[in-house]
Each structure stands twice: as C-alpha cells, then as structure tokens.
Amino acid sequence: MNEQLPALVVVIPLLFSFLIYLMGFIGRRMPYFLLLISSALTSLSSWKLLIRVIKEGPISYHIGGWEPPWGIEYRVDHLNGVLAFVVSLVAFLVILSFRERVEKEVEVSRWSQLYALFSLQLCGLLGITVTGDVFNLYVLLEIASFSAYAMVAIGKKGGEFSAFRYLIFGTIGACCYLLGVGHLYILTGSLNMVDIVNLLKNLPDSSALRVGLCLLVIGIGVKMALFPLHTWLPDAYSQAPSTVSAFLAPLATKVAGYVLLRILFWMFKPTFPSEKVLLEILGWLALIGAFFFSFMAIVQRELRRAFCYLLLSEISLLGMGVSSGNLDGLRGAILHLINDVFMMGCLFTSICAFIHLFENEGLKDLEGLGLKNPWVSLGFLIGGLSVIGIPPFGGFFSKWYLILGTIEGKKWHLLVGLLVSSLINAVLIFKILERIYLKGTHLELSKRLPFCFSVSLLSFSISLLLLGGLASTIVKKVIDPWIFSLGGF
Amino acid sequence: MYEVLRHYNYWLYVLLLALGLYGMMSKANLMKKLIAMGIFQWAIIYYFISIGAKKGGNIPIFPEHGIENLTIRAQDYVNPLPHVLMLTAIVVGVATTGIALALLIKIWQNWNTLEEDEILQRMRNE
Numbered sequence: 033m034n035e036q037l038p039a040l041v042v043v044i045p046l047l048f049s050f051l052i053y054l055m056g057f058i059g060r061r062m063p064y065f066l067l068l069i070s071s072a073l074t075s076l077s078s079w080k081l082l083i084r085v086i087k088e089g090p091i092s093y094h095i096g097g098w099e100p101p102w103g104i105e106y107r108v109d110h111l112n113g114v115l116a117f118v119v120s121l122v123a124f125l126v127i128l129s130f131r132e133r134v135e136k137e138v139e140v141s142r143w144s145q146l147y148a149l150f151s152l153q154l155c156g157l158l159g160i161t162v163t164g165d166v167f168n169l170y171v172l173l174e175i176a177s178f179s180a181y182a183m184v185a186i187g188k189k190g191g192e193f194s195a196f197r198y199l200i201f202g203t204i205g206a207c208c209y210l211l212g213v214g215h216l217y218i219l220t221g222s223l224n225m226v227d228i229v230n231l232l233k234n235l236p237d238s239s240a241l242r243v244g245l246c247l248l249v250i251g252i253g254v255k256m257a258l259f260p261l262h263t264w265l266p267d268a269y270s271q272a273p274s275t276v277s278a279f280l281a282p283l284a285t286k287v288a289g290y291v292l293l294r295i296l297f298w299m300f301k302p303t304f305p306s307e308k309v310l311l312e313i314l315g316w317l318a319l320i321g322a323f324f325f326s327f328m329a330i331v332q333r334e335l336r337r338a339f340c341y342l343l344l345s346e347i348s349l350l351g352m353g354v355s356s357g358n359l360d361g362l363r364g365a366i367l368h369l370i371n372d373v374f375m376m377g378c379l380f381t382s383i384c385a386f387i388h389l390f391e392n393e394g395l396k397d398l399e400g401l402g403l404k405n406p407w408v409s410l411g412f413l414i415g416g417l418s419v420i421g422i423p424p425f426g427g428f429f430s431k432w433y434l435i436l437g438t439i440e441g442k443k444w445h446l447l448v449g450l451l452v453s454s455l456i457n458a459v460l461i462f463k464i465l466e467r468i469y470l471k472g473t474h475l476e477l478s479k480r481l482p483f484c485f486s487v488s489l490l491s492f493s494i495s496l497l498l499l500g501g502l503a504s505t506i507v508k509k510v511i512d513p514w515i516f517s518l519g520g521f
Numbered sequence: 522m523y524e525v526l527r528h529y530n531y532w533l534y535v536l537l538l539a540l541g542l543y544g545m546m547s548k549a550n551l552m553k554k555l556i557a558m559g560i561f562q563w564a565i566i567y568y569f570i571s572i573g574a575k576k577g578g579n580i581p582i583f584p585e586h587g588i589e590n591l592t593i594r595a596q597d598y599v600n601p602l603p604h605v606l607m608l609t610a611i612v613v614g615v616a617t618t619g620i621a622l623a624l625l626i627k628i629w630q631n632w633n634t635l636e637e638d639e640i641l642q643r644m645r646n647e
Contacts, residue, residue, distance in 0.1 A: 167606055174613045181620055185627060192627040193640055199621055200545055203558055207565050210610065214565070217603065218572055 037081045038093040038106040041116055042159045042172075044073050049151035056144020063144040064131050070151050071124040074158065078117040085113040086509055090517075092164070092226075100164075101227045107164030110514040111366065114506075115290050116161045118370050122282055122377040123154050129381050129488035130275040133388045137273050138186060146186060150279060153179040157287045164225045166213050169291065170206065173255065176287075177202045180280055184272040194267035201264040205254025208247050215244030229299055242306045248295050249310065256288035257344055258314075258351055259321030266340040274393075277336060278384040281343055282376035289350050289369055293362075297518055302357045315355030319449040321348035326456035330463075335393045336383055338460065339376075342419065345453055346372050352446045353434045359515060361437025366511045368430035371499055375418045375427060378492035382411030385485045395464070402469040407486040409468045414493040416461035418500075421454055426499030433507075530571045537564035551628065551635045555621050562614045566607050573603035 048070035055062040085091060090109035094100060108116070127150065138146055156176025163169050181202070185195035217223060219241055220231040235241065250261070257265040265285075269277045300307055322345050329341035350372070353365030385408045386401070387393050402409040418425035421432075431454065438447040499506070525532075537560055544557025578599035625635065632640050 167609075171609060171613065174617075178616060178620060181624070185624055189631050190644055192624050192631065193644075196551060196621065196624045196628060199617065199624065200554055200558055203562065203617055204542075204545070206613075207561060210565055211568070214569055214572065214603075 034080070034084070035093075037077050037084070038091060038108050038162050039095065040077045041074060041081060041120070041162055042106075042155055044077065045070050045151045045155035045158065049148045049155060052151055053144050053148040056147075060140065060143065063147040064134075067147045067151055068124075068127055071120065071127050071154060074154065075117070075120040075124045078113075078120045078158070081108055082113040082117045085110055101222055101224050104168050105164040105224055105226070106162045107226065108162050109517070110510045111293070112161045112290065114370065114510045115287070116158055118373050119157055119161060119283055119287065120154070122373050123157075123279065125488050125491055126275075126279050126282070126377060126381055129482075129485045130278065130384060131484065132482045133384055133485075134273070134275050136388065137275065142186060146183065146273075146276075149179045149183050153183065153279070153284075157283055160287050161290060165223055166216065166225060166228070167223045170210055170213060173209065174206055176284065177206065177255070180268075180284060183276045183280070184268045187272045187276065191271040191273075194264075194271045198264045198268040201254060201261075205251045205261070207251070208254070209251025212244045212247030212249075212251060215240055215247065219244065225294075225299060232300065237305050245295075245300055245304075245307065245310065249292065249314075252288050252292050252295065256285050256292060257347060259317040259324070259348060262321070262325075262344055265344060266337055269340045269343075270334065270337045274336070274384045274387045277340075278377070278380040281340070281380045282373045285343070285347055286369055286373050286376075289347065292354065293365065293369075296354060297357075297362065301518075301520065303520065311355050311357050314351055315443060315446055318348045318351030318355060319445055321345070321351070322449050322453035323456075326453045326460075329460050330456065333395055335386070335395050335398070335464075336380075338395065339379055339383060342379075342457060342460065343376055345457060346376070346419065349431075349434060349450060349453070352450060353437055355446060356434075356437035356441040356443055358437055358441045360433050360440050362515050363507055363511050364430055364433030364435075364437050366514070367426075367433055367503065367507065370506070371418070371426040371430045371496075374492060374495050374499060375415050378411050378415035378489070378496060379419070381485070381488055381492060382408050382415060385411065385481060385489065388485070389479065389481060395467070398464060398467040399471040401467075405481055407481055407489050410493055411489040412464060412468060414496050416465060418496045420458045420461050424500050425496050426503065427496075429500060429503035530574075531568070534564050534568040534571065537561075537567065540564075549637045551625055551637060554637075555618070555625065558621070559614070559618060562610075562617070566610055566614070569603040569607045569610070573600040575599050 048066060052063045052066045055066055081091070085108055090107060092100065093106040095104040095106065098104070134143065134146065153176055156172050156179060159172035160169055160176060163172060181195050181199045184198060185192040213223070216228060219235060219238070220228050222228050222231060254261045269281055272280070296307065296311070302308065302311065325341045325345035325348060329338050329345065332338035332341065350365055350368050353361045353368060383393065389405060389408065390397060414425065418427035421428045431450070435447060435450055438450060541557045541561025541564055544560065545554050548554050548557060575596065579597055581598040581601045583593065628640070629635060632643065634640060
C-alpha cells in the first residue's frame with residue numbers, strides 16, 4: 033500500500049467522482065458523504081506521503097511499471113509533498129463545511145453532479161502537484177480547468193457567461209503551455225521532468241529554448257492569474273456558487289503557482305541567461321499587479337469581489353518572491369504559497385457562511401455581525417489579520433521572508449511594492465473588521481449557523497495560528513531541503 | 522528565400538495560430554469566438570504533427586518476427602510520440618468544445634442572444 037501512495041492521491045478522487053455521480057441515483061445524501069470520505073482518504077494518504085518524503089527523500093513512482101524516460105513518472109519531493117497535503121487538507125475542511133449551503137443554493141437534481149465535479153477538481157489539482165511528466169501535467173491541468181468551468185456555470189444568472197470567458201482564457205493558457213512543451217520536446221526529445229533537467233544542462237542557449245520558456249510561463253501565468261492575465265478571475269469566482277468559490281479560490285491558483293516555481297527554479301535554473309530578464313519582467317508585472325489589485329479591492333461594494341481582488345494581490349506577492357529569486361525570496365514564496373491556501377480557505381469559507389446566514393453579500397451588510405455570530409466573525413478576523421501579516425499568524429512569517437528576499441536581492445522597487453500593497457490591504461481588512469465589530473447592529477439573525485461551518489472555521493483559525501508557530505519548523509524540514517537540492521544557494 | 526519557404530508547414534501553423542488569436546480577441550459573437558478557439562487549438566495540433574513527420578518517413582511499425590536481423594534506421598520512420606500526444610490533445614479539444622457548446626446553449630436560454638456586448642449591456646442594467 034505504501035508504495036502506491038503517489039498514485040493513490042490521484043486515483044482515489046478520480047474513482048470516487050464516478051462513484052459519487054452514480055450514487056446520486058440511489059440516495060440524495062449519499063454523494064455528499066462519499067465526497068467527504070474521498071477527501072478524507074486523500075488527505076490521509078498525502079499526509080503519509082509527506083512523512084515518507086521527509087524521512088526518505090524524494091519518491092519516484094512509475095505508472096504501469098514503465099521506466100521513467102519512456103513511461104509516466106509521478107515524482108514527489110519536499111515541495112509537492114507538502115503542497116499535496118495542504119491542498120487535500122484544505123479541500124477536506126471546505127467540503128466539511130458546505131453541505132447545507134450546497135443544498136440550499138443548488139437544485140436537487142444537480143447535487144450529485146456538483147459533488148462529482150468537486151472530486152474531479154481535487155483529482156486534477158493533486159495530479160498537477162505530483163506528476164513528473166510535462167505532458168501529463170497538461171492533461172491534468174485541463175481536467176482541473178474543465179471541472180472548474182462547469183462548476184462556475186452552475187451559479188446564478190450570468191455565471192455561465194463568465195464561465196465561457198473563463199473557458200476561452202483558460203484554453204489560451206493551456207495551449208500556450210502545450211506549445212512550450214512542444215519546444216522543449218524538440219530540443220530535448222523528452223517529456224520527463226528529471227530527464228529534461230539533465231538534458232538542459234548540456235544544451236546551448238538558443239532562441240527556441242527562450243521562446244519555449246516564455247510560452248510555459250505565459251501559459252501557467254493565465255492559470256495562476258498573474259497581473260495582465262487575470263481578467264477571467266474576478267467575474268468567474270464572484271458569480272460562481274459561493275461553495276464553488278470557497279473551493280476554487282484557495283486551491284486552483286496556488287497549484288498553478290507551484291508549477292511556476294517548478295518550471296523557473298527546478299527545470300530551468302536562474303543562471304539560465306534569459307531567465308534573469310524574465311524574472312525582472314515578472315517582478316515589475318507583479319509590482320504593478322499588487323498596487324492595482326489592492327486598489328481594486330478597496331473600491332468594490334460586494335464582499336466576494338473584494339476578496340477576489342485580495343486573492344489576486346496575494347498572488348502578486350508570490351510573483352515578487354519568485355522574482356527575487358534568492359534563498360529568502362524563495363523561502364518566502366513557498367511559505368506564502370502554503371499560508372495563502374489556508375488564509376483564502378478561511379476567508380472564502382467565512383463568506384460562504386455569511387451568505388448562508390443572510391443571503392446577501394454586500395460589504396454594508398456586514399455591520400454588527402461580530403456580536404450576532406462569533407464563528408463567522410472569527411473567520412474574518414483571523415483570516416484578515418493573517419493576510420495583512422500580524423505577528424502570531426502564518427501570514428507574518430511569509431511576508432517577513434519575502435521582505436528579507438527583496439532586501440537581499442537589492443530589489444528596492446519590490447520592497448516598496450510589498451509594504452505599500454500590504455498597507456492598502458490592511459485598510460480593506462480593517463474597514464471590514466470595523467463594520468463587523470464596532471458598528472451598531474441591525475442584522476436580523478433568523479437561523480442558526482450549521483455546526484459544520486463553525487467546526488471548519490475554527491479549524492482554519494487554529495491552522496493559521498499553528499502555521500505561525502511552526503513557521504521555522506516548516507522552513508527547516510520542508511522548504512530548505514528542497515531549495516538546497518536545487519544547488520546554487 | 523528558399524530556407525524560409527522550405528518550412529512552409531510551420532508558417533501555416535503560425536498563420537492559423539494568429540488567426541485564432543485574432544478571432545478570439547476581436548469577434549463579439551460568442552459562437553465565432555468558439556470557432557476561433559477551435560482554430561487556435563488545431564494550429565497547435567498541426568504543429569505537433571509537423572515536428573513528428575519526416576520526408577519519406579514510413580509508419581513506425583516493425584514486423585513482429587525477425588526484428589533481430591533488421592537494421593532499423595530512425596530516419597526512415599516518422600516519430601510516433603508527438604502524434605500519440607496529439608491523440609490526447611484532440612480528445613481534450615473535443616471536450617473543451619463540448620463544454621463550450623453546452624455553456625453557449627445555457628447563455629442562449631438565459632439571455633436569448635450570443636452577442637457579447639449585448640449581454641454585457643444587459644448585465645450592467647440589471
């Protein structure tokens with residue numbers, strides 16, 4: 033069983049997604065519990081996988097027993113091991129919270145379909161994380177995107193239109209990635225990542241290689257919603273059902289961020305001549321993006337739309353860490369990746385709970401929430417404080433490393449960008465917290481918050497505290513071994 | 522000039538790629554956008570088929586018996602791998618088109634039009 037772990041992480045949600053859909057014909061509640069079991073099993077196997085990687089080092093799994101350069105290899109090292117665990121854990125926590133919300137928001141006939149899509153989405157995301165084959169990654173990227181298009185389209189009127197725009201954008205991104213894979217294949221004759229790394233070492237610099245790298249980065253940039261390629265995200269995530277945005281917002285873009293790290297620092301090296309220029313460009317784009325998104329977040333009237341822009345500005349911070357490209361910048365970027373999954377999970381689940389209680393998502397409607405429902409306000413409080421970077425929570429440590437990285441790399445423009453965009457985000461968060469805790473109350477609370485929501489929000493808050501407390505352990509045990517395995521640091 | 526024209530298949534793919542991108546950006550009708558997206562995807566499939574093809578290349582199937590005595594020269598056979606990859610990419614393309622058509626049906630049911638600017642206008646008014 034232990035040998036099969038890398039494959040199990042992908043196969044469990046895939047098999048369950050079929051089962052969930054079929055079981056929908058038998059019992060109405062059955063699909064939800066199957067989905068819960070599927071995500072719990074996945075979290076468990078990814079946890080075991082992570083422990084094994086920390087103990088024994090990178091694991092290579094050959095699908096169907098075919099040797100790596102020819103067959104498909106699943107390769108789990110410290111970076112994707114920890115990401116797979118974080119992704120499946122947050123997916124489990126989100127799924128745990130939202131049954132009653134889904135049942136209220138979506139018509140009965142669609143329940144099993146939606147749950148099957150959730151499972152398929154999880155399969156795609158985890159597959160992207162563990163795969164060691166560039167073409168397999170493309171296929172899994174498309175699996176994840178397809179389920180996202182369909183899930184977004186289930187939402188309110190207008191959702192199907194933003195889903196269509198998302199589809200057009202997503203396809204351009206995936207096609208750019210595929211073109212980049214084609215360039216790499218022509219130059220190296222291989223699709224296996226480890227093999228490509230070895231072959232690239234002896235390859236002379238050429239314009240084909242540069243174009244290939246740029247295409248890969250553009251393709252992933254679309255999926256990750258980096259600055260000029262972000263336009264699909266706010267519409268799609270704010271018009272999807274609230275449960276869907278709670279599931280997609282923390283996970284999808286971060287997994288794409290992981291792929292960016294893998295391409296830029298593991299497959300290609302920062303010493304690669306044209307990558308320096310690329311990183312510089314990425315840094316400037318991330319800088320503009322961080323300012324732009326933070327301002328956009330402040331002027332929104334709808335809660336979910338504001339938080340979508342907050343999510344985008346957090347991704348821009350990740351781009352800044354990548355652009356610094358030194359030891360502390362990379363530490364910050366990876367830590368930020370992990371923290372951001374939890375922070376966005378916390379905030380978007382709070383929104384989901386808030387919408388469930390009041391059927392309203394205007395920023396104004398938050399007034400007086402703090403006294404009425406402590407759990408939802410706790411989610412906003414802890415998630416918000418962590419996003420700004422207040423010391424005891426996880427967000428502080430990742431920002432600390434990001435700032436150290438910019439100072440070490442002497443990238444002063446990025447330092448200014450980081451600080452100013454954090455300040456602007458703080459304005460938004462404090463505006464929200466003021467509404468929640470300090471404004472008089474006129475909210476009529478007609479129903480109780482489902483128990484599962486409070487459990488999930490509490491676990492998110494505790495994990496954010498733990499991420500703060502364990503930050504140095506995570507850096508020492510997981511992040512540093514990966515960075516030092518790259519060489520050159 | 523001859524050097525440029527010799528690779529006419531790659532020029533064709535670039536042309537198709539640009540055509541698809543132009544269509545997706547400039548057309549207001551969603552169906553036309555979808556068609557342009559199809560052209561874009563097919564351009565990439567065409568590109569991958571080009572990189573596997575060889576002039577005078579044979580199909581890469583060897584006789585089952587007597588392979589020990591056979592001297593196999595790689596340049597006599599087309600490279601099957603990119604073509605196999607494109608089988609998967611075609612399936613992905615079909616699935617994309619399927620989802621997009623389903624979305625278009627739903628858009629038509631909800632808004633009774635497929636013109637992007639009209640839908641945006643009405644979204645703003647609501």
